[in-house]
Amino acid sequence: MDVILLERxxxxxxxxxxxxxxxxxxxxxLLPRKKALRANEANKKVFEANRAxxxxxxxxxxxxxxxxxxxxxxxxVTLIRQASNTGQLYGSVAVxxxxxxxxxxxxxxxxSQVVLDRPIKAIGVYEVRVALHPxxxxxxxxxxxxxxxxxxxxxxxVDVMAAMFEKDEAGFTEDYDPNAxxxxxxxxxxxxxxxxx
Numbered sequence: 598m599d600v601i602l603l604e605r606x607x608x609x610x611x612x613x614x615x616x617x618x619x620x621x622x623x624x625x626x627l628l629p630r631k632k633a634l635r636a637n638e639a640n641k642k643v644f645e646a647n648r649a650x651x652x653x654x655x656x657x658x659x660x661x662x663x664x665x666x667x668x669x670x671x672x673x674v675t676l677i678r679q680a681s682n683t684g685q686l687y688g689s690v691a692v693x694x695x696x697x698x699x700x701x702x703x704x705x706x707x708x709s710q711v712v713l714d715r716p717i718k719a720i721g722v723y724e725v726r727v728a729l730h731p732x733x734x735x736x737x738x739x740x741x742x743x744x745x746x747x748x749x750x751x752x753x754x755v756d757v758m759a760a761m762f763e764k765d766e767a768g769f770t771e772d773y774d775p776n777a778x779x780x781x782x783x784x785x786x787x788x789x790x791x792x793x794x
Contacts, residue, residue, distance in 0.1 A: 662730030
């Protein structure tokens with residue numbers, strides 16, 4: 598199906614472009630959300646007649662989005678979650694969690710603006726894109742940790758999981774004797790064994 602775009606759509610085109618898209622994408626996404634019109638003669642005339650108004654409205658919305666983007670400068674969100682010893686979260690961080698955290702920080706964000714390519718399932722620092730407008734996007738740092746102290750370390754650039762495993766290796770290790778009988782412990786030393794004669 599050929600459609601006329603009413604706003605810039607990522608990976609498709611800019612305002613006024615006539616593009617060919619799959620019927621389902623047009624019927625279920627572009628047309629209901631008023632992002633496009635069917636490309637027929639009547640709609641082309643309507644679009645050309647309203648082109649200046651559509652472009653000026655888009656410019657106004659882009660200007661507002663750019664102003665708001667200034668408030669996102671160095672925006673960072675810290676989420677405390679339960680996780681296993683390997684750093685895997687019990688559950689995952691979804692778009693809803695990020696929106697709640699950003700709104701709590703005083704940013705105006707909706708679920709449709711947060712671009713999360715895949716759910717966050719491990720502790721660490723992630724960069725998440727927030728599309729305030731089809732032409733304006735900002736990056737928010739998301740710090741997922743098990744405790745505020747761990748979050749502080751991660752924000753300073755420390756890889757908490759690597760540091761934790763380094764500590765484990767430096768801990769108690771049992772002496773290993775390759776000649777020992779199976780099941781024998783390392784504490785039995787040569788002096789403790791009875792002299793053979």
